[in-house]
Amino acid sequence: MNRYFFQAVGILAGTAMGAGIFALPYVFSEVGVLIGILFLALFALVYFGVHLMYAKVLQKSGGGHHFLYLAEQYLPRSIARLGSFLIIAGLLFALLIYLALAPSFARLLFGIEGIGVVFIFWIIGSIFIFLGLSKQSWAGFLGVVAMAGIVIVVLSASFGKEFSFSLVKDVDLFMVFLPFGPILFSLSARSAVPQVVSLYREARKRRRGFSLPFAIFTGTVFPAVVYVFFVFAILRLSPQVSPQALDGFYLSPLLMKFLGALGLVAIWTSHFVIGRNVRDILKTDLHVSRMVAGAVPLCFPLVFYLLGFTDFLTLVSLAGGIFLALEGVFVVTMWGRVFSDSRWYWVRAPIYAVFLLAFGYEVISYVSGI
Template identity: 35%
Template sequence: MYKRFLLPVGMLAGAIIGAGVFALPYVLQPFGVLGAALYLGALGAVFALVHLLYADLVLRAPDNLNFVGIARHYLGSFGFVLTLLTGVFQMFFVLLIYLVLSESFFALLGSALAAPGLVAFWLLGSATVFLSARRFAAVEFLITLLLVLIMVFVFALGFRSGSVVLLQPTAPFPWGLAMLAIAPVLFSLAGRVAVAEVVAYFNRAREAAPHIIRAVVWGTLLPAALYFLFVLAVWALSPEVTYDAVTGLRETVSPNTLALLGVLGLLSLWSSYIIVGLNVKNILRDDLRFPPLAAGALVVFMPLALYGAGFTNFLQLVEFTGGTFLAIEGALLIFLWQRANRESDPVLLRRVPGILLLPLYAIFLLALIGVAVGGII
């Protein structure tokens, strides 16, 4: 039970749970309790299917290829360049999102700490880029643990106040906003990298297909359920829900509690910054052949340059990253799975007629359109 289910589910759920959760209370507020549950449930199911498609790709990939290698195998140089560029720019913007969000968590410790705290966070995060590129499982576990603690902590505060049960269970579903909210939710539920780790955990054995399916489905849906509880708690505690979820808590939560929340959040962000920074440095160095020093320097200064260029709105950054890079990645995964079916039969899923995959393509297209028309703010 533990090795075949709980551990792989935790691997995937831990990778999915991230900074995107802090955008969800504001994004989903117009939908009401029932609407938010349906929205997260529907997109959670969509991503569970997309993650299964990718797991199936990894399971069938020749020579144990990764995502970039799979794209090159089926799409040639075009697939190689597209996956590399979208992956690199996506990670640069993820680093920027962590940088911007760190300012909000420092503000929980004291308003005067917000600006200098951001600089300190950047310096500490950047220092790790030039250290060993080895990824430690303990660091990833720390990220998951801290984020889950934050969500449970905030929900406990909301439940203790009694406000959670007073929330309106329904609201008129705002169909006009439905398209615009897709991108932030996509950002919050994406976990492609960890899907490959789950398949590798089972030694890419086709006989383990039932276990892989369960791990991928539950590992994707569990974060969606935790997100829903976190959203309810923030709604209950915040007189006015803010873009980053935590700023609105300052009026209702005690200073000591805010300080604890700020420290937990900063530790989580810093751990995430390390892993993403090392990943993008490795891609620049190993796949794009950047000199090691140049790769490290780019990782260090690109987020700060983007911040200095005016990219400082947390929610807009989450929308842009989810609605462009992750939308392109999701559509590409579906297309690659269809191309792979020309060479071999699926292992985890039966062959699906192309027309039945059109709704998935449509969701990613709507996310792109949502960003193009200006997003939810």
């Protein structure tokens, strides 16, 4: 292991750890912590497989290609176009999720919330979408530091608190699937895999190679371990947790303001980095005009927020159970087409099952209003 290994792990873990962490304490409390942890462990293995499959496809392609290029190469044209739409829609949904979280963190920091907060957050985040990449290079690091700060503060505050929440709950079969979408959203880091593969190639050129599968395994599992500690800490502080996690307990006013500031920094950096990513995909890969490419990440999230898509848990569940589940299906299908003779070809079936179950549950629950 060397610095390239730790860089690869850090990039993958840092990409996965985002807004999804704030939904996990609530969904775990609804289905039982034990079931939540079992699903988290299972889905971490699923995403280890998906991330590794995507890395293998990237290695086979011989270049630093985007998902859309690979989809066009290895999937039928109509499916590739659907994949392109889902990637962009999923990223736009992530921007919408950050808008939905902004009032919660603003309330902790400033004691205010409402549509005005959303507009201010949207304006500040949108300005940075159009800055040069050199001015954004620190954003990922700053976001990871902010997320780490939130976890550390919550863990520290929970020391000495008794865990009075039941590990097992009696829930009906349909409710058991509640964690699927939020957990998938919390573990997905497919967009970081090309950077991991690039680091792997550079390390080999410098004769400082590392195990790519082990780096991907560590970078995928590490967030899951952090999530377990975070869930236990939140439930120690407040067994009656809210869907936004940090809304459901009270610490000293100074600590609550600090958590609010860290939360705003974390979602702000993620907001404009993802917005820039959407803009670049539209402009470079789909050859959309510069004006339209810039307008899409600006307008779509705000318009949908104003239309009433404001519930954080619903948005996270749909993003994970619909967009990321289908993205995972496409990655596994691409890998299967490239490595049809692999001895691990059979793992496609259980991975497909997880993603399709998540997709089916989210569609049924959203349509039926459950």
